[in-house]
Amino acid sequence: VIRDAVAADIGEVLTLMHSVAGFWDETWRQDVLERAFDCSGTIALVHQDRDAINGFACAYDLGFRAYLSELVVTLAAQHQGIGASLLSEVERRVADRGCSLIIADVWRNAEAFYRAHGWTPPPVVLLRKRLVGTDG
Ligand SMILES: CC(C)(COP(=O)(O)OP(=O)(O)OC[C@H]1O[C@@H](n2cnc3c(N)ncnc32)[C@H](O)[C@@H]1OP(=O)(O)O)[C@@H](O)C(=O)NCCC(=O)NCCS
Numbered sequence: 515v516i517r518d519a520v521a522a523d524i525g526e527v528l529t530l531m532h533s534v535a536g537f538w539d540e541t542w543r544q545d546v547l548e549r550a551f552d553c554s555g556t557i558a559l560v561h562q563d564r565d566a567i568n569g570f571a572c573a574y575d576l577g578f579r580a581y582l583s584e585l586v587v588t589l590a591a592q593h594q595g596i597g598a599s600l601l602s603e604v605e606r607r608v609a610d611r612g613c614s615l616i617i618a619d620v621w622r623n624a625e626a627f628y629r630a631h632g633w634t635p636p637p638v639v640l641l642r643k644r645l646v647g648t649d650g
């Protein structure tokens with residue numbers, strides 16, 4: 515079952531994110547999930563089977579467009595359609611909010627998954643800049 519993520523899920527979602535090799539970014543703040551859940555326009559969803567959370571998706575309605583920031587399914591639960599269900603639910607909610615475009619920077623090995631769900635590369639370049647706060 516897919517449901518909205520709540521603050522009480524944070525510990526389990528953190529464990530899930532750490533369990534998928536290469537997923538956790540060491541530059542993320544310790545309270546990254548609290549901050550992500552608190553943002554205005556957040557759509558944070560978990561997939562739960564019995565007592566265990568085995569999938570997580572997080573997207574944002576940014577007004578001009580929506581951004582899918584995270585989608586992850588535990589290794590043991592992959593290839594059962596959970597990723598597809600989470601992605602469709604995110605897309606449905608974003609569209610229902612009136613957003614006609616959703617973007618994401620995705621792992622290269624997940625590109626086929628997104629393309630299979632109708633995602634295509636936009637005619638733009640994705641740039642990034644690493645930032646350091648003034649306190650170091
Ligand atoms: C990508 C991911 C979310 C897909 O979740 P999932 O629950 O396994 O996906 P589904 O079961 O709905 O769909 C699986 C289908 O999508 C495609 N697919 C899924 N992951 C794929 C991958 N890494 N590469 C290529 N195709 C993939 C395949 O067609 C696959 O079909 P199959 O199950 O018959 O092999 C999951 O593999 C995952 O968490 N990966 C690690 C983290 C990640 O890559 N996140 C997305 C990057 S932003």
